[in-house]
Amino acid sequence: MPVQRFRTFREARLAQWMAPDDPRLPGRIRRWWSIAARLSPVRPLRGVRKFRTLEEADAERESRRAAR
Numbered sequence: 001m002p003v004q005r006f007r008t009f010r011e012a013r014l015a016q017w018m019a020p021d022d023p024r025l026p027g028r029i030r031r032w033w034s035i036a037a038r039l040s041p042v043r044p045l046r047g048v049r050k051f052r053t054l055e056e057a058d059a060e061r062e063s064r065r066a067a068r
Contacts, residue, residue, distance in 0.1 A: 045064075
């Protein structure tokens with residue numbers, strides 16, 4: 001992999017840009033998705049959960065988010 005040097009952050013951002021019709025784009029997106037899945041796996045909850053109030057549902061959602 002060649003080393004690139006940039007004088008400004010703008011030059012670095014422009015070097016990362018890909019056109020929407022670039023044929024390499026889908027593969028690049030798939031690689032990012034696989035990295036994200038390995039870093040933060042999503043485990044869907046099974047079953048149905050019932051809550052008496054929205055506050056209870058929000059509290060349960062926040063506790064699951066904190067556990068992750």
